[in-house]
Amino acid sequence: NGNDDLQSVAESLLPAEHVEIATLLESLPVEERLSLWEALPDDRKIDVLVEMRSDPREVLISATEDDQWSKILTGIDAEDLLELMDSLPAKLMELAFQALDDQQQGYFRDATQFPDEQIGHWISHDVLAMPLNAKVRDGLRRIRRNVPQHCDTIFLINRSGQFSAAVKLTKVFGAPEHLPLVELTEEFIPVIKGSDDSTTASLQVQRSGFAALPVVDDTNKLLGRVDILSASELVNENYERQVMATAGMDEDEDLFAPVAKSARSRALWLGINLLTAFLASWFIGLFEATLQQVVALAVLMPVVASMGGIAGSQTLTLIVRGLALGQVTGANLKALMTKELKVGGVNGVIWALVIGIVAFFWFSDPLLGLVICLAIFMNILAAALAGVLLPVVLDKLKIDPALSGSVILTTVTDIVGFVAFLGLGSLFLL
C-alpha cells in the first residue's frame, strides 16, 4: 500500500536534519513531493520549509489547505518568517505574523527595515548581552541558563545599548567570580553594520575566527549577531546565484517546477538572446551579396564567432570574480586591461595562424586564409577589451555582470567577428 510506504518513509526521516528532508523534497516530482509533505508531522513543516529554495517551497505552500496552517505555524519565529516572507501569500503572512509573540514581532519589524541584500535583514537576536559592569559571576549565571548555537562570546553593552566589547566564554569559565567581565575582553573583534552588504559581511564572519560577530546600527547600538552558520548559508546562496545566473536562471529554480512556470521563467532569457541573435543576423545580412559569391565564408562563420566568444568569456569570468572579491578597482584597471590585451594578442596570433592555415588548405584559397586570420585576431582582441570593460561598466551601473555579462559579451564578439570576417571577405575575395 503506497500510503503506508509513505508513512514509513516519513517516519524514517524523523531523525534526519531539516536540510536533508528539504533536499529530498526538492528532488521529488511534484506528486510524490506533495504526498511526502502531507505525511510529515506538522511541527516539523516550518523548519523544513525554511531550508527549501523558494520555487519548490511555494509548490508546497500553495498545495496546503487553509485550515492546516494554524497548526503548522505554531512555534514559528521571526527568523523563520523572514526566510519565508517572499513565499507566503498576504493572508498567510498575516496569520504567521500573528503567531509570533510580541518580542518576535518586534524583531521581525526591525529586520524588515533592512532590504534582504543587507545583513541587518538576517541577524539573530539570540545574543548573550550583558551590561558593561557585569562580573564573571553574572556571566556564569547567564551562560548556565542557555547558550545559543554558534555562540562563543558575551557581548558587553553600555547603558544606551551600544556595543562595546566581547568576552570569550572560555575566558569567563576559568576566571574568579568577582572579576568584572571588562577585564577579560578580546583585544579585537570585527563589528558589522546592519546596512553592510550581506555577502561581504558573511565572508567577514567566516574569516573572523569567532563563531558570530556583533551587528550594530549607525549609532553603534547592538542589533544582534550573525553566526557562522547563517553566514555560510548566505555565502553559499550567493555562489549558487552566480552559477545559475550564467544560464539566466535564479537560484530558486525548482528541479520539478510546473511546466508552464518553468517555461515562462526561461522564456525571458531565450527572448533576450533571440534579440541579440537577430542583431547578429542583421549584420550578416549586410553581406548577402558576398556570401552568395564566397560560400566558404558562410561555412567558416561559426569558427570566427565562437573563438571570440570563448576568449571573451574567459576574460569576463576572471574580471567578474575579481570584482566580487574587491580585487578589480580603478587603481589596477589599466594594468589589467594591458595584461588581458597582451594575452589576447598572443592567443590571437597563434589561433589566427592555425585557423588561417587550416582554411587555406581546406578551401585551397590563400586569400580566404588571410581573411579569417585577420578576423580571428581582431575578434580575440575585441573580446579581451570587452571582457575587461563590460563587467566593470555593468558593475558601475549596479547591474549584476554575472547575469547579463555573457549575453552582452557574446553579442559584441558575434558582431565584431561577423563584420570583420565578412567585411574583409568583401574587400579581398570579391
Next chain:
Amino acid sequence: NGNDDLQSVAESLLPAEHVEIATLLESLPVEERLSLWEALPDDRKIDVLVEMRSDPREVLISATEDDQWSKILTGIDAEDLLELMDSLPAKLMELAFQALDDQQQGYFRDATQFPDEQIGHWISHDVLAMPLNAKVRDGLRRIRRNVPQHCDTIFLINRSGQFSAAVKLTKVFGAPEHLPLVELTEEFIPVIKGSDDSTTASLQVQRSGFAALPVVDDTNKLLGRVDILSASELVNENYERQVMATAGMDEDEDLFAPVAKSARSRALWLGINLLTAFLASWFIGLFEATLQQVVALAVLMPVVASMGGIAGSQTLTLIVRGLALGQVTGANLKALMTKELKVGGVNGVIWALVIGIVAFFWFSDPLLGLVICLAIFMNILAAALAGVLLPVVLDKLKIDPALSGSVILTTVTDIVGFVAFLGLGSLFLL
C-alpha cells in the same frame, strides 16, 4: 620615496587579517605585488601565502631568494604545508618538511595518505580529546590549558583511540567536578570518515550546528576534526571552481599572471573549442550548394544555433546543480527528462513560431519561415534531451560536468541546429 611609502603601507597592513593581505597581493600587478611581498615581515609570510590562490602564490614563491626561506619557514605547521605543497618546488618542500617538529611531520604524513579531494587531507589535529573515563575535573583542567578556535566539544575516545562521544564545553562548565564526562555526552553528533568527499563532508560540518565534527578512519579511530572555518573555505573553493570551470579556467587563475603563462593556460580551452567549431563548420560545408542558392540560410544560421545553445545550457545548469546537491538520481531521471522535454516543447513551439514569422516577413518567403520554425523546434528539444543526459553521463564517467558539459552541449546543439536547418532548407527551398 617609493620604498618608504611601501614600508608604511606594509606597516599599516600589520593589524589586518592574513586574508586581507592575501587579497590585496592578488589584486596587484606583479611588480607592485613583489615589492609589497618583500616589505612584509618574514613571520607573516607563511600565513599570507596559505590564504592565497595557487597561481599568484607561486609568483611570490619563485621570486623569493633561497637564503630567505629558512626565516620564512620558521613556525610553519603541517596544515600550512598541506595547503602549500602543490606550490613549492621539491627543494623547498624538503626544507619546509624539515622545519616541522616530529609530531607535525607525522600529521603531514597522515594527511597525505588521503588525496586532496578527500576530507582526511584537510583535518586539524588540534582536538580536545580525552579518555572515556575522564571526569569533569579533568575536562576543566584540559580546557583551561587551551581551547582551539572553533571548538565547542570535547571528544571522548576509548583505549584504542576510537571516537565514542562528544561533550559540549558549555555543559562541562556547569557540572559537578567529580561527574564522569560520559554522563554529559551529546545524544547525536555526525561522524565523518577521512575518505569522505571533502565538499560533502564540509557541507555536513556547516549544517551540523557544531563548531567542528570528528573525523575517523575505517576502524573508527579518531584522526582529528574539521572545523566550520576549514569547511567554509573548502565549500567556497568548490563553488569558485565551478564558476571558473564554466569558462574553462581553474580557481587558481591569477588576475596578473605572466602573459605567457596565462595565454598558455587559456590556449587549451580555445583549442578544444576550435575543434568543435571546425566540426560544426564541416557539417555546414555539407550544404555548400544549398547555401549558395539560398543565402538567407547563412544569414539565419546563428539564430538556430544560439537558441539551441541557450535552451540547452539552462537545462544543463539545473541538472549540474542537482547532481552536485545529490538531487538528481536514477530514481527521478525519467521524470526529470519528461519535464524538461515538456518545457522544451512549450518554449520550442513558442519561439519556433516567433522566429518562423519573423523570417517569413524578413525574407518574404513562407517556406523559409517553415524551415526555420521546424529547425528551431527540433533544436530546442534536442537541447533539452542533451541538457539532461549529458551531465548525467559525464558524472557517471567521473568527468566534471561543470567543466566539459557546456562545450560538448554547444557542439551538439550547433550540429543538430545546422543540420536540421540546412537539411530542411535543402529539402524545401531548392
